[in-house]
Amino acid sequence: xxxxxxxxxxxxxxxxxxxxxxxxxxxxxxxxxxxxxxxxxxxxxxxxxxxxxxxxxxxxxxxxxxxxxx
Numbered sequence: 001x002x003x004x005x006x007x008x009x010x011x012x013x014x015x016x017x018x019x020x021x022x023x024x025x026x027x028x029x030x031x032x033x034x035x036x037x038x039x040x041x042x043x044x045x046x047x048x049x050x051x052x053x054x055x056x057x058x059x060x061x062x063x064x065x066x067x068x069x070x
Contacts (some may be wrong), residue, residue: 012034013036
């Protein structure tokens with residue numbers, strides 16, 4: 001398979017300002033943090049109507065049942 005690069009990412013519907021207290025800790029662990037502003041920007045580059053809340057909801061539905069929080 002060759003060399004694979006895996007980048008841990010946290011995606012949140014919160015703004016960067018709202019999660020500012022956690023960014024340093026994520027950086028220490030090499031975790032990319034995609035906040036509402038970046039998510040909106042990414043979606044604006046696509047050919048469909050951007051809806052970060054809908055995309056977030058759809059992504060949470062991809063969590064396996066036994067891994068979902070109560």
